[in-house]
Amino acid sequence: MDLSLKVWRQAGPDAVGGFKSYEAKGISPEASFLEMLDDVNEHLNEAGEDPIAFDHDCREGICGMCGVMINGDPHGPQSGTATCQLHMRKFNDGDSITIEPWRASSMPVIRDLIVDRSAFDRIIEAGGYISINTGAAPDANIIAVPKEAAEAAMDAASCIGCAACVAACPNSAANLFTAAKIQHLNLLPQGQPERFTRTVAMVETMEEYFGSCTNHGECESACPKNISIDFIAWMNRDYVKAQFKTFQKTGQ
Ligand code: FES
Secondary structure, X not given: OOEEEEEEEOOOOOOOOEEEEEEEOOOOOXXXXXXXXXXXXXXXHHOOOOOOOOOOOOOOOOOOOOOOEEOXXXXXXXXXXXXXXXXXXXXXXXXXXXXXXXXXXXXXXEEOOEEOOHHHHHHHHHHOOOOOXXXXXXXXXXXXXXXXXXXXXXXXXXXXXXXXXXXXXXXXXXXXXXXXXXXXXXXXXXXXXXXXXXXXXXXXXXXXXXXOOOOOOHHHHHOOOOOOOHHHHHHHHHHHHHHHHHHHHHOO
């Protein structure tokens, strides 16, 4: 396949960026999107030009490091698929492809297609740890977990933190990410001791960095793990419950 690429190039966080055009020739339809970029970079290296900087690690849809806007869609045209799992057979010979970094002021560009996602780390840090009683290892299954709760928690835990939800949201809200990270603990018996303090800390940290959710639902469509916006409703409910509990204790 031969493709025409328009790629966002930006030398650093304070540099002025812009699109540059490249030709990707002889790309196998079986190549992944990142392998196609590797091929373009090999040619740039041979020509003595700076390769295109892009994030990646596992290339198996697990780590959440990859992620770019492809023709305006986070992670490209195939739903439920991270950029590293997208294959070139989803495109046609002769296509033009525009590749941009995530666009959100809370995630500034570091270089080319790489953005700074450390605002997500601040939310996770605010969540702290769950209480664990140390001592002899308990018997397996000693804490019964209802099947529905276990399955919902596993769905939430499938969030890879890629930030496609933020990139897709017109408000750059991080509610889907935060809800997934809260609910995979809040839904389980082991997550109950810190359930409400964790919810308040993570939601309020999220609000420092990101816009507010106004129920567009774009996050759910962009999520490579198909995480449901139902988790946002669960998170909001836990946040309201936490406010009542504080009111009951302090009268404020
Ligand atoms: S590189 Fe790890 S999810 Fe894509």
